[in-house]
Amino acid sequence: MALLVLKFGGTSVADIDKIRNAARHVKREIDAGHKCAVVVSAMAGQTNQLIAWVEEAARAQEAGSNGNGNSESRGYDACEYDAVVSSGEQVTAGLLALVLQSLGVRARSWQGWQIPLKTDPVHAKARITGIEGAALKGQVLDGEVAVVAGFQGIAPDARIATLGRGGSDTSAVALAAALDADRCDIYTDVDGVYTTDPRIVPQAQRMDRISYEEMLEMASQGAKVLQTRSVELAMQRSVPVLVRSSFAEADLDADTDLAELGTLVCEEDEIVEQKVVSGIAYAPDEAKVTLIKVADKPGVAARVFGPLAEANINVDMIVQNVSEDGRYTDLTFTVQSADLDRALDVLRSEKDEIGYGDLDGATNVAKVSAIGVGMRSHAGVAARMFNALSEKGINIQAISTSEIKISILIDAAYAELAVRTLHTLFDLDSR
Amino acid sequence: MALLVLKFGGTSVADIDKIRNAARHVKREIDAGHKCAVVVSAMAGQTNQLIAWVEEAARAQEAGSNGNGNSESRGYDACEYDAVVSSGEQVTAGLLALVLQSLGVRARSWQGWQIPLKTDPVHAKARITGIEGAALKGQVLDGEVAVVAGFQGIAPDARIATLGRGGSDTSAVALAAALDADRCDIYTDVDGVYTTDPRIVPQAQRMDRISYEEMLEMASQGAKVLQTRSVELAMQRSVPVLVRSSFAEADLDADTDLAELGTLVCEEDEIVEQKVVSGIAYAPDEAKVTLIKVADKPGVAARVFGPLAEANINVDMIVQNVSEDGRYTDLTFTVQSADLDRALDVLRSEKDEIGYGDLDGATNVAKVSAIGVGMRSHAGVAARMFNALSEKGINIQAISTSEIKISILIDAAYAELAVRTLHTLFDLDSR
The missing domain is CATH 3.40.1160.10 (Acetylglutamate kinase-like)
Structure with a gap:
């Protein structure tokens, strides 16, 4: 029973x-x-x-x-x-x-x-x-x-x-x-x-x-x-x-x-046979927000992400470019597509507070992730992944990782190719 | 307020x-x-x-x-x-x-x-x-x-x-x-x-x-x-x-x-001007059940209406004809049309208990009622009502009364004529 x-x-x-x-x-x-x-x-x-x-x-x-x-x-x-x-x-x-x-x-x-x-x-x-x-x-x-x-x-x-x-x-x-x-x-x-x-x-x-x-x-x-x-x-x-x-x-x-x-x-x-990567996830509903020419100094991130959090908008991947002149940089991050318009509204209304040159939003991006607890004990997973994508000519726009996950943001047009490539790479295709 | x-x-x-x-x-x-x-x-x-x-x-x-x-x-x-x-x-x-x-x-x-x-x-x-x-x-x-x-x-x-x-x-x-x-x-x-x-x-x-x-x-x-x-x-x-x-x-x-x-x-x-009859109600969804040749002795009614009550069927008007030979009589009563088939089923299953010659169900009847608290203080309301209907050739199949109500069961074909007749008789038509 x-x-x-x-x-x-x-x-x-x-x-x-x-x-x-x-x-x-x-x-x-x-x-x-x-x-x-x-x-x-x-x-x-x-x-x-x-x-x-x-x-x-x-x-x-x-x-x-x-x-x-x-x-x-x-x-x-x-x-x-x-x-x-x-x-x-x-x-x-x-x-x-x-x-x-x-x-x-x-x-x-x-x-x-x-x-x-x-x-x-x-x-x-x-x-x-x-x-x-x-x-x-x-x-x-x-x-x-x-x-x-x-x-x-x-x-x-x-x-x-x-x-x-x-x-x-x-x-x-x-x-x-x-x-x-x-x-x-x-x-x-x-x-x-x-x-x-x-x-x-x-x-x-x-x-x-x-x-x-x-x-x-x-x-x-x-x-x-x-x-x-x-x-x-x-x-x-x-x-x-x-x-x-x-x-x-x-x-x-x-x-x-x-x-x-x-x-x-x-x-x-409880899982006997563990692969390095167990699965490939795919999130097509991503959107990318870029703040162009933001001051490269402490406190800016808080002024950007604070108001977004208050508006209940989840921010996922964040990339801050290396500043060329030490004064200004570009800040890119992703939100759910459904939240994009609202995120842009929030950032526009905070423009004076944040201080940026221009604001750009795009929905032609997708997130692809390789996931597996086996990554903990296997080095080089990310390198193999980036190599394989590079060979297919797929450009990586952002990366985020955890102990058991590597996510990349890419042009949406390449999303399915990327998923298939990684699925084969990590030996997940059925025989 | x-x-x-x-x-x-x-x-x-x-x-x-x-x-x-x-x-x-x-x-x-x-x-x-x-x-x-x-x-x-x-x-x-x-x-x-x-x-x-x-x-x-x-x-x-x-x-x-x-x-x-x-x-x-x-x-x-x-x-x-x-x-x-x-x-x-x-x-x-x-x-x-x-x-x-x-x-x-x-x-x-x-x-x-x-x-x-x-x-x-x-x-x-x-x-x-x-x-x-x-x-x-x-x-x-x-x-x-x-x-x-x-x-x-x-x-x-x-x-x-x-x-x-x-x-x-x-x-x-x-x-x-x-x-x-x-x-x-x-x-x-x-x-x-x-x-x-x-x-x-x-x-x-x-x-x-x-x-x-x-x-x-x-x-x-x-x-x-x-x-x-x-x-x-x-x-x-x-x-x-x-x-x-x-x-x-x-x-x-x-x-x-x-x-x-x-x-x-x-x-x-709280009602200042009170008429003898205040309104005429009309219930078209009536059905009539007749038990033919029932023994005219105590206990029969209980054997008929007990099982109907147990089956949650409301019985409204009841008429028992005067027995001609002191041994058998006919028993007529009304139920809601929606309950008729169920009532007949119950009575058929109780036939041996009740003891009757034949069973008849009909839905071609309607109930018309004259209602008014004024009836309490005015005699002869029923007589005026029966006279008026008689003049129109409407046959009354059953009667039930309360202190402030007289209900009659008639052929459904005459129902609307009866309502109009009583409405005029009791001075309810608008001028």
Whole structure:
């Protein structure tokens, strides 16, 4: 007997037939003698409809704002956004409980406030602060499936708070940690984590296992299969996470090896055969900002990046050219494409404070990253990478590295070539 | 300054434009210095969508049931029905709060469990047992509009319970009573209560005032403008209820006389000019059941009506013919058309217990009622009524009366003629 948390995303519960399919996966685990809690997203499309209504409702107020950015900067009440948008998961949870009951499986739905799953006060992108899951766990151990509305909790003001993008993955991992579950299965529309995007490299292979740290870098560097915060949490709390397909046959043998089912995200030391580079991530939605002729003296960076941080814009790679005359330099950094216009607005409004000659923004760039815990013990990975790209005539515009990752910014036109080149270089192509 | 509860039904909040219109009504009251709580239904169509999903989700389980009747007899879990269906009002409440904020009016949404509005344990058709409205009232008196999700509360099991059909009217009246509000305004798609259905009698007049008791009979006898239970509650708690149009100009003068705005449901002694008959109600959805050749002895009625009550079928008018031979008689009664097939099924399955010769069901009947507190002090109302109908050649199949109401069952083909005849007879036609 194992205690499992299963999570189904929006496309896996998009209509009643898909919910029925999800229920069959749950029933298989129950029939095999396991105890289950299930976390669900809103039916695909519902959240977008709800957000559209919120934006329409708030429009009169919004007229004076710049109309993009996150919910706070949009100017409407994040508490009400949460009250409206959280209803999507509430509906799916009730429906899945009903389908499970129709299959003869005992089940009940739980909303965030009913568990309670507690969050901090930051409505619309709250963080989980604790889960008081004793009552829920008691019922799960008693054999009743707990169907939990993902993406939501209750804030200190006793109102519903939502967790922001990808929040249902985080709900699932946090619940698995709180329940001390044996595993958290993330059912999604792909059957695991691949060495790179198979649409770009047909030879990409599904990994049997990937370490938390690598998965974290993969998620941060563009792989969309798991939300970054959920991986952080899984790593902190040592929750084994299995990424698997909800569209696979639900009535498979309960003894099937995990490696056949999907990709297990786990501790590094549970992975026997470790390559130097485990995967190549690719983030096309990058934008490059260049401040031309900035004073080359202390304090300038703070005057540039302070206002951007206040505007909630994440800055990723930063390159400061060597100053030729010791007085002026150029400063280049990357942001998400969606944030580019807002970043430029902020920098224009701070022009007098910062002091620069010109400002340039471009979206024709992409970030490609090689990721692998094996880099720690293998020198020369970066050199091999730059050589291989150079041989293909690909110019590197910026570099950032961590202990287990090397990211480069290049002309978007060369992105797919770069991914294929690195995938082959690091011996990831399937045979 | 008055404390008002405003209620907007599904057609009055059917889309964001209509919600905006509702918000303008609220703003007018706030601008006039009043304090407001607002109760909202789900956007028109949403509840039906949610119920359709629930039914689809439960279908596998339902296969063995007869497929009609209320949610319990449908065989699915009423707790999950409530979790899903209550989301509709939650969405509207959040959206109206956002629109009010966009108009510069302080507002927040409240869900049933947040107030809390407590109910009995009967999920899917719960009754309100109490409202702990101190926190809500405090914020309302402080000038913040409380936008309350109607139709829902929290049951003793700490899960959401819905109030059944027309529940939002009941939520509004109960909230008005709990807050000790000066008035409960029911905004709907008609501009008040009419002496009869204006689609049948163009001379029907809107009443300025109607007593609780008369309104209760009007609602029970077929007038759909207010839900019966909400009128009962208003009567018990002496809450003045104003039925008015949400589509009327929102920016009318705050001093406008109530009589121009709609119909006030109030105590009898607040109505100066009282007619003998105040209104003619008309219920086309009646069905007649006849048990032919039933034993004319004690206990038979219990054996007939007991199983029907257990199946949750409301029986209205009952006529037992005088027995010709002292041994057998015919028993006729009415049920809602929607319940007819189920009633016949129940009676067939009880045939041996009850003992009858034959069973007959018909839907070609209608119930017409004359209602007025003036009947108490005026004799001969029934006689005048039967005479007038007789002159038109209308045959009366059954009669039921109360102190302030006379209902007759007639051939449906004559229903509209009967309504017009009685409307004229009792001097209700407008001049």
